[in-house]
């Protein structure tokens with residue numbers, strides 16, 4: 566029951582503020598509270614090379630680049646230090662099976678931390 | 692061992708790479724012609740992957756064709772057109788044909804191309820793709836399935852030193868290095884001050900990461916204006932465009948500008964070479980290389 570209801574509640578709360586796309590594996594805390602899934606290229610590890618001179622998006626010229634915004638916020642907003650430290654971590658590929666599910670549940674069950682068996686990083690963070 | 696790896700890892704020599712023209716019609720005869728022009732000067736050439744979101748002969752097939760003509764390819768893979776399965780297949784296809792240099796890029800958006808109605812893929816991003824290439828070299832696919840023996844890639848990527856957010860670009864270079872990139876080819880940059888800051892920043896936080904800035908040979912102010920207006924992520928100061936457009940001999944002034952930018956780029960920390968894109972298609976490529984102190988190799 567909760568599993569059915571929570572995605573609606575989560576979306577209702579996160580959509581208006583962050584334009585949440587319900588990827589089911591929320592990384593907002595580590596991306597300057599800016600949702601990387603609103604980047605037209607859904608880039609989770611930083612900006613593409615097409616950011617315009619005024620900081621706007623290559624694809625949507627009247628929108629600020631999601632990563633330009635994220636970086637500004639990371640630098641200027643008061644946030645827990647560990648969130649800022651996580652900004653540059655290598656975030657793994659999105660698990661498409663989680664699309665539409667509640668990231669809150671996936672966080673509690675740690676489902677959102679599961680990566681493919683071959684995934685490893687040289688960071689040692691995760 | 693690839694020449695790129697040998698030179699960048701085991702020597703202090705400056706490397707020169709070039710953009711190989713996209714292949715459409717004309718078959719191998721056309722490839723041969725481009726190869727003959729570039730072979731005397733370059734250590735390796737980029738086999739692009741649907742650049743500017745226009746379809747051409749594929750990255751892998753182009754890379755093989757370049758190899759057949761005695762050039763060392765740097766095979767690009769962009770994240771726009773292929774999901775993670777297809778990208779790993781590209782990488783293993785490269786390995787099958789003895790292509791060691793692979794370069795992972797985000798890719799221009801489909802709206803930059805001539806088929807803007809295309810579906811975007813972006814299943815993974817460029818940094819994830821770099822990391823996946825590195826994972827393959829450890830002997831497994833992303834799934835964990837074993838590869839024996841593991842492919843041996845010399846991995847690189849691309850970064851734009853002159854697009855916002857500037858400070859973040861330096862951190863992102865480090866991120867790409869940690870994911871597995873040994874060198875970065877840099878996007879065209881007409882802001883020497885920005886390039887300087889980027890290179891100094893990278894030299895400080897990622898001292899082993901090598902940088903290869905890009906230089907474009909143009910004949911007049913027109914292509915500068917085009918790049919400034921049409922290519923996302925490239926900004927050219929108005930003064931620079933005016934300097935060329937106001938000159939009595941635009942071709943000569945454009946050449947001088949390019950040479951200045953090239954010499955400046957080569958003087959910067961972390962820079963180990965230059966990537967050359969030739970839009971002039973005249974004899975200036977040879978003069979340019981001579982003016983940089985190079986001699987033809989064969």
Ligand code: SF4
Nearest residue numbers: 604613622623630631
């Ligand atoms: S400019 Fe920014 S928001 Fe737009 S596609 Fe590139 S990274 Fe995404």
